[in-house]
Amino acid sequence: MPELPEVEVVRRGLERWVAHRTVAEAEVLHPRAVRRHVAGADDFAHRLKGHRIGVPSRRGKYLWLPLEDTDQSILAHLGMSGQLLVQPHTAPDEKHLRVRVRFTDALDTELRFVDQRTFGGLSLHDNTPDGLPDVIAHIARDPLDEFFDDEAFHRALRRKRSTIKRALLDQSLISGVGNIYADEALWRARVHYERPTATFTRPRTLSLLGHVRDVMNSALAVGGTSFDSLYVNVNGESGYFDRSLDAYGREGLPCRRCGTTIRRRPWMNRSSYYCPACQRPPRITP
DNA sequence: AGATCGCCCTGCTTGC
DNA sequence: TGCAAGCAGGGCGATC
Numbered sequence: 073m074p075e076l077p078e079v080e081v082v083r084r085g086l087e088r089w090v091a092h093r094t095v096a097e098a099e100v101l102h103p104r105a106v107r108r109h110v111a112g113a114d115d116f117a118h119r120l121k122g123h124r125i126g127v128p129s130r131r132g133k134y135l136w137l138p139l140e141d142t143d144q145s146i147l148a149h150l151g152m153s154g155q156l157l158v159q160p161h162t163a164p165d166e167k168h169l170r171v172r173v174r175f176t177d178a179l180d181t182e183l184r185f186v187d188q189r190t191f192g193g194l195s196l197h198d199n200t201p202d203g204l205p206d207v208i209a210h211i212a213r214d215p216l217d218e219f220f221d222d223e224a225f226h227r228a229l230r231r232k233r234s235t236i237k238r239a240l241l242d243q244s245l246i247s248g249v250g251n252i253y254a255d256e257a258l259w260r261a262r263v264h265y266e267r268p269t270a271t272f273t274r275p276r277t278l279s280l281l282g283h284v285r286d287v288m289n290s291a292l293a294v295g296g297t298s299f300d301s302l303y304v305n306v307n308g309e310s311g312y313f314d315r316s317l318d319a320y321g322r323e324g325l326p327c328r329r330c331g332t333t334i335r336r337r338p339w340m341n342r343s344s345y346y347c348p349a350c351q352r353p354p355r356i357t358p
Numbered sequence: 359a360g361a362t363c364g365c366c367c368t369g370c371t372t373g374c
Numbered sequence: 375t376g377c378a379a380g381c382a383g384g385g386c387g388a389t390c
Contacts (some may be wrong), residue, residue, distance in 0.1 A: 189382090364389100
């Protein structure tokens with residue numbers, strides 16, 4: 073499941089292998105992969121043709137490739153299973169290949185969007201004056217963004233009548249955090265996933281943000297080592313970092329801090345993993 | 359109007 | 375053994 077660290081690894085790969093190349097031709101093999109491009113697959117392909125790719129950017133789990141000499145960008149979201157791969161022309165088509173982009177230069181590689189579950193996709197959008205695609209203007213800055221405002225995040229938490237994990241997954245409050253890194257950061261911060269956001273003190277918020285950043289930076293460091301010149305990204309899963317997870321996916325295993333058995337609880341049609349001793353449930357108020 | 363729910367999608371795993 | 379249910383889950387539109 074690509075979250076911020078995995079998407080950043082992809083962005084870096086694109087910067088190295090795709091930036092500054094000119095599109096010769098784009099081919100959409102599955103219309104659902106470009107469903108956010110309202111004008112349709114043919115329009116998407118047509119508009120890419122002949123344009124040079126700029127330096128890729130990222131916010132949260134979204135990344136985009138500016139089209140030079142236009143005021144537009146190719147927006148990409150990997151969803152659950154999406155991959156952006158740089159492959160030799162001769163590599164056989166992947167089973168779930170959705171979009172192919174060929175370039176005008178003599179390099180023997182092309183860009184491929186491969187996505188089994190098709191939750192992800194590519195689309196073309198106008199940029200806002202800030203240079204980000206207009207359709208993601210509502211996505212908050214992510215915790216690795218130098219302009220992320222910790223104080224504003226704390227105030228937003230205090231205003232909300234919600235619980236902390238919902239807030240961490242709310243991409244309009246803080247972006248880039250998914251189910252895995254939410255559980256990991258909460259475990260590190262010793263906070264239960266259902267703690268009401270209104271109970272957060274400033275030190276607790278800042279501590280949690282610190283753990284969010286720590287776990288993402290650790291994952292990013294490991295993701296970098298799995299980089300391969302053929303593959304722009306990792307493998308679409310958690311990369312090598314899954315070996316370092318302390319909570320997510322560890323139901324029935326001992327907490328690495330206190331030895332108590334890690335629990336899994338159904339939550340919002342997914343799962344929350346936590347240590348019942350380190351992460352005490354909030355007191356129920358009548 | 360903010361919070362919550364349901365749907366989209368496929369392949370692997372689990373259980374009867 | 376075979377089939378079906380369960381599970382993975384981000385984001386967005388609909389609903390309360």
